[in-house]
Amino acid sequence: MSDHLNLVPPLVESGKFQELLDAGQTLSVALSPADNSLSAFITNLNPPSPEETEKEDDDQPIYFASLDAVPSSERRLFLTDTSVIFSAFQHLMKTAATRPDDWTQSDEYITMVRKLSIDYVNFIKECWVHASQPIPRPDGPLQFSSDHYRTLYTCFSLFVVLNIPEAGYEQAPVGDELMEWLNTHFIEPSTEEGDALSALDRPWEDETFWPYLTRAILRGLSKASLFFLRVLENHPSNRLHRLTSTLIPIIETQPRLSNFTAELDFANEIRRWRDKVKALRIDMDRVPENDRFDDNEHWWDKLSDIIGILEGRQDVIERVCEDIGADWKEVCVAWSIFVDPRMRREELPEIVSQIISDMPPDPTDHEDMVHAALFSGQPAEALRHALKLDRWLAAHLADIMEATQLIEKDVDEDSELSLRDQHILAYAEYLHSDPALWRITVDYMYSCNEIGQRQADEVLLRVPLRLQEQNSDRKVDSRIRAGEIVGVLKDVNATCFEYKRESVRRTIAAQTLVSDKDYGLAVSYCTSAEDWKGLARIVDRSQKFTQYALAIAPSVQELRTQSTIQGVFVHRLIFAVRYARYHELMEKQEYQDAASDLLAIFVEDVAPTSWWAVVLCDSVPLLRYAPALLFPTSGVSLLLQKLEEIFIQTSQGAGDDYLSILLRVMKCRSEKDVLERLITVRLALAQYFARCLVLGPAGRS
Incomplete structure (x- = not known):
């Protein structure tokens, strides 16, 4: 990002x-x-x-x-499919919460975690293979290249190798697994090099022969190593013939942990095998100096390096790796095979720190930095670099790391989030760039603490329900009227039930009812959800709201009896009902009662300041009512007082607090236009005062 x-x-x-x-x-x-x-x-x-x-x-x-590029169709497929594995992992965590504390140390739990982790690895591999295929792509190039998915593949699979071994193998030597990982993801030497050398009559004369053979032995590629060692039987040096004939069975019989049922047997076989390597070294040293080279190069030095690797000589392994262009990873893996074949996972970080001090990882390569942190046993550091590589990687690694106690569950004082939740929510924010992914976005958010859950609530409240589109379909509309919840609203409802977010469900229901102008039921839902801001929005919708607001009256009576309800919102509803009744009286031409209700709105101080201007504009027809004077002079003075307060406060920069509703109702472009409308109210008040002076009390009906 x-x-x-x-x-x-x-x-x-x-x-x-x-x-x-x-x-x-x-x-x-x-x-x-x-x-x-x-x-x-x-x-x-x-x-x-x-x-x-x-x-x-x-x-x-x-x-x-x-803030983020919206995921493309193929990227969205990757995100949604892996979210299924994430959901399964969250189900496992819920199960763990119901079991005894020591269950998370059991083989059953570790096996389940490993299985789901490998599911991630396998799915990433499938995406990488798919992205690597040279097929026509109608939508243009991929949003994330095949190399990007390759890096996710190498990082996640290394994490599994180092931190989630098969149950019962936690204390087993790790060398063979590391070598398999290295050979799977970083193929060296290349197949093309081997094919080119095997096509030559005298391949040892090629400058790439000895580097190829040395690396094949370093990587444990016995088939390729044995093939080219046997090729040396045609070499002109008889001494080389004799040495390679001894070396071949040593390569063939190199002990592998997978071939033994007990580690002790493996250790004993290593000692016997190393004795054979020592014997070969003695034979090597007996070769006279004059016989140690051929017409092309010093073959004895090249073979000596190979024997040095088999002997487990640290200096030889590091020097050879530098010569052939290998990096710190290859040195670490070779160390676990040749230097210390019984190396445990917990012993690896000490060796890695020693190696990378001489051969540091590339600080500009996020993939290499993730590898280095994982090898070094620094999970938090690995997450830091994984975040730069892909927030998907950091989130899912953090999720498993917390579940396996690799990172602490402690909440950071500043962010009020655990390390796991920080990465999960960072990833969820990326998902939120695509509103269509709201389902999995809230899945990730609800897996976090209260902060994440509140964020998920806000996402659900803003999911586009597209009710108008649904209602345009006659079949769907009839199902809705029959009480059936369909479409997106049904999915949102199901999500609320799944995560026990009843207050959110009621708020969404209230919003839906407002869109259908069922204000009475909407108020009931807002009240039960304690959505006070929602109540305020219902009142402030527009003048059209008054056509339906009388339906709220029963709810208002009930709310006034509840001491726990926030008073400011009850006042909003009282105003809404009173204002609706005023319009009803105006339609019935009961002007005297309408004037009394309008004046009562100000006398009882139930009108929000944002509605003052609207109510004052509504007073103009009553002020100009010719047959009689409908307001007492004290009432007209109160109206004038409210009007003057609007002008004064607006001049002092508070116009938005007083004019916002009228600005919207009259569709004015600026506050100046609204104030010009209010001048009409001032004129009507002045004319009313003049009529009072002329007509006196007799003018009252």
Whole structure:
């Protein structure tokens, strides 16, 4: 993930940001609640006055960008398929939580963890093979190359080899498994080199012959080693013939742990085999100096290096690896085969630290750094580099590391997250770049502590339900009306039930009911979910809401009797019901009662400040009602007082608190337009006062 975004063309030219600050402006960013996209735009450092707002350039550009590239179709397939393994692993963790504490040390538990870990490895391998195929791709090149999946394959498989051995083999020598891993993922020497040498009549004369043979023996490739050792039977040196005839059975009989049922037998056979190597060294040293070379090169030195490897001489192994271009990994693996064939996993880090001090890993290669950290027994460091390679890798490694007690479950004081949860949520944020992946996004989030679970709640609340699209289908619409939950809403409901997020389910249900204008039931759901902000949004929808708000009245009566409900939201609902009743009276032409209700809204102080301007505008027809004066002068004074407060507060920069609803209702472009509308209210109040002076009390109906 990049730590910066390039905007083209730029909002601010490079090096000119200070000029923007000097002009009283800055760059602002707003994150989308639906995914991890964002918008970037220029804003004023200080809130603008109404006059400045009017002068603002309406064509100010807004840039939209995403923190992550949305997964392509093939990448999405990789993410969704591996999430199935993740879900199975979480089920295993739930099972472990119900068992005795020592069950996580049992062979049964280790076998299950290993099985799921190998499932990850096998699936990565399949993706790598698929991505490597030279097939036509209609959608263009892959978002992640085959080499990327190869690196995931090498890292995850090494993690399994080093940290999740087969049950009962935790204390077994690790050399053979490491050699198999190295030969599987880093094939050397190449098959092409062997084919080219085998086609020559005198291959030992080729400059690649001895490096090839040496590396084949170093890698334990006995078939290739024996083939080219037998080729040396045609070499002109009789002494080389005799030495290779002794070396061949030594290569053939090199002990392998897999061939023994007991480690003690393996150790005894190693000692006997090394005695044969020592005997061969004695024969080597007896070769006269004049017979140690041929017409091409010093064959004795090359063969001596091979014998030095078999002897387990550390200096020879390191020097040979440097000569043939091998890295620290090959030295470490060769060490576990030739220097210390009985090396355990816990002994490996000490040897690795010694080797990489002379042959350090490539700090610019994230794959190599992950390998080095795993070899060194530093799981947290491995996660740090895995995060740079692919957040998928870091998340799934961290998940297994915590389950196998390789990393602590302790919560960091600053982030309030464990190391495992940090990586899981970082990966979930990447998934959130694609709203279509909301199902697996919340699966990962809900596997974390309270912070992750709250994030998952917010994702569920914003899942596009596409109810209008569903209702356009007559069959689907009839099923919905019959009480059946279908489509995306059904999936969201199921997720809420699965993770026991009843309050989230009720909030989503309330949102659905609001979209269907069933406000009474929506309020009931919001109340049961304790979604107070949702209640406020119901009230603030628009004037159209008043057509349905009377359905809330029974809910309001019930809420007023509950002391646990937050009072500010009850006031919102009281206002909504009172305001709806006012409009009902206006439709029935019961103007006197309508005026009394409108005035009561201010007298009882139930109207939110954002609705004052709307209610005052609604008062104009009643103020201009010709047959009679509908308001007492004290009431009109109160209306004027509220109006003046709006003008004063707006001039002091609080216009958004007082004008936002009217701005939306009247579809005005600026606060200035809204204030012009309110001048009409001021004029109506002035005219009403004038009528009061002329008509007096007799004017009251």
